[in-house]
Amino acid sequence: MDIEDFWQFLERSARETTDRDQRTRWLQDRLSRISLTHVVDFQMHLDAARRPIDTYAMWxxxxxxxxxLCSGDGFWYFQPWLIGQGRHWWQHAAKDPNNLADIPAVCALAGRSTSEWTDTEWPQWEELAYVASRVHDQITGQEDSIEDALAARDHHSLSTPQALGPRWDLDSLAEIQQHLPRLASLFPRKRYIKA
Structure with a gap:
């Protein structure tokens, strides 16, 4: 599976299903029909797609x-959600995290309290991170079997963010407006904000 196949799989799952759970099942079903080598490729491409968005600015x-409401785990689950928006939106946001303001799924959340968001609207997709692993386990009949397959290809999947880039105070209104003016306008913060 090359990078084009990876993106086609992800984008097709969005066209053929209506929510994240259905997409997860669709991806698991399709991946279970291809070779184990390609299942491992899928995981490697997903890991590679995380790198340019695993930044402090994106966090x-x-x-x-x-x-x-975005802890380290929350940010780790946000990354596959962003990848799941498709190649165009992933690239657009990777260029500048403030570009998240252009993503339709983000715009749909603006102006609403997080308590009003449904589970499927939350910008997190934890299950995508485990799709390839579950399929690999299912086919081999061995738990965590993908880890050995990845190691054999000199690849190790991370399990927590390794956010790169300069740090700034995420609760400072002045810094938020400096770094993320469009998102600050769309999502005026209510929690823990400092003037």
Whole structure:
């Protein structure tokens, strides 16, 4: 599976299903029909797609959107959600996290309290991170079997954010407006904000 196949799989899952759970099942079903090598490729492409968005600036953007409700785990689950928006939106946001303001799924959350968001609207997709692993386990009949397959290809999947880039105070209104002006306008923070 090359990078084009990876993106086609993800984008087709969005066209053929209506929510994240259905997409997860669709991806697991399709991946279970291909070779184990390609299942491992899928995981490697997913890991590679995380790298350009595993930044402190992106974490700040996710933190702003989620009104401060974005821990390390929350950011880790935000990354596959962003990848799941498709190649165009992933690239657009990777160029500048403030560009998240253009993503339709983000715009749909603006102006609403996080308590009003449904589970499927939350900008997190934890299950995508485990799709390839579950399929690999299912086919081999061995738990965590993908880890050995990844190691054999000199690849190790991370399990927590390794956010790169300069840090700034995610609760400072002045810094939020400096770094994320469009998101600050769309998502005025209610929690833990400092003037």
């Amino acid at each position: 700040g953007a996710a933190y702003q959107i989620m009104d401060g």
